[in-house]
Structure formats: structure tokens, C-alpha cells
Amino acid sequence: MNTVLMSLELVADFLSTVAAATATFINPVVGEVLNAGAALIRSGDAAATDLQTFTQQIRAMHNAGRDPTEDEWNALKARSDAAHSVIQNTAPSADS
């Protein structure tokens, strides 16, 4: 697991470096996306796995020539609502 995390860290560092160069010389949007990917990877291998799975889902949609369904949108929104509730209801800060 440590080897996997170290490898992911190397990938994240590499992506960040490349993101800066890409944003400057090739395409700012792609650079931003690479940077976002690097940042998410750094936040844990679970995020990297989720991102890979989600990317495969988008690619499958692309290949099938279809747009996301209402159910798929609702599923994502439900996940967002649940995560948002946890974040905002976490232990109160000292000045609240």
C-alpha cells in the first residue's frame, strides 16, 4: 500500500509539473484539468480510483453516443447532498 501511495504521489507530482507546462504552452484548460487530477490524486488513492471509474463511465457514454440520464444525475446529486451534509455538520469550530 505504501508503494502504491508513493507511486501515486510521484504521478501527482509529475502531473502538476506537466500541468504547469501544458497550461502555458499548449492548452490552459487541459493544464487546469491535469492540475485538478493531480490534486485529487494527492487527496488519496480512493479519490484516484473514484476518478478513474468516473472517467471510464464518461468514456462509455461518449462511445455510446448518449448523454447522462436523469437517474445518473439524481444519483450524483444524492451523493453530493450526503457529502455536503457531513462536511457542514462536522465538529463545530472554536469560534462558532
Next chain:
Amino acid sequence: MPRHTRSRIFWPGAGFLLTLVALIVCCANLIGCASTNPIGAAADLDQRAYATYGSFVIAEEQAAQLLQSQNPMAALTEAGKAIQRADAKAKPTADALVQAIRDYDAAVKSLPAGATTSDTLTAANTHLTQWLATAQTDFQALIAALHSAP
């Protein structure tokens, strides 16, 4: 070392390094974009909105897990507060993005037979594009707050 000798070594060397960097950048665009870039995999506006929103949801879930892993008896850390603030700002934007894509899809479906555009569709397209731009900014801020957390 004579100047002409230094020049003969320096410029080819610099050219080689620049070529190498260009190759790395090109390869990274292929590799980096391949597996963890849902927005890059999207083909049209609907897919791009979904990919953007989904990327935000993944970041939000990571933030939730991170905050849950902290000691519930301790006051929230500065990093935790930053994540809360970033999420509080990004969530309404994310919800607005969902509504914007629904309005856009409704405008597409309401097009008269044979028509490819309408004022309603143009307005919905503009609205959606604006929310996509705002979303990417707010979502990046959440990801940056996550990145800063220990």
C-alpha cells in the same frame, strides 16, 4: 574551453532538452488525460457538465471522509474550516449547474420540428456555459483546500 566549443555543445544540448520536454508534455497529455480526466473524456455540453459535476462530487466525498477522520472532540482545524468554506461556496454553484443543464435539455426538447436553434436554447446554452465556468473555479478552490489539508 574555447567559446566556439561551448556554443557547439550548448545549443544542441538545449535543443535536445527542449525536444525531451516537448515529448514529455505530449505523452503526459495522453497518459494524464487517459485515466483521471472525466472532463477530457466528455464529448458534448451535457457530458461535460456531468463530468464537471461528478468531479466536484468526488472531491466533496473526499472532503467528507477527511473531516470524519478527524477527532470529533477536537475543534476543527484551519484546514478543515477552509474545506467547509470552500464546500459552502461550491455547493450552490453545483446545484445551479444541475438546474442549468436541466433547463438546457428542456430547451433542446422544446425545439420546433426542423429547428436547430431558438432564443430559449441560446439563452439556456449561455446560462449553462456561464455556470460551467463558475463551477470549475469553485470546484478548483475545494480541491485546493483538500490539497492543503495535512
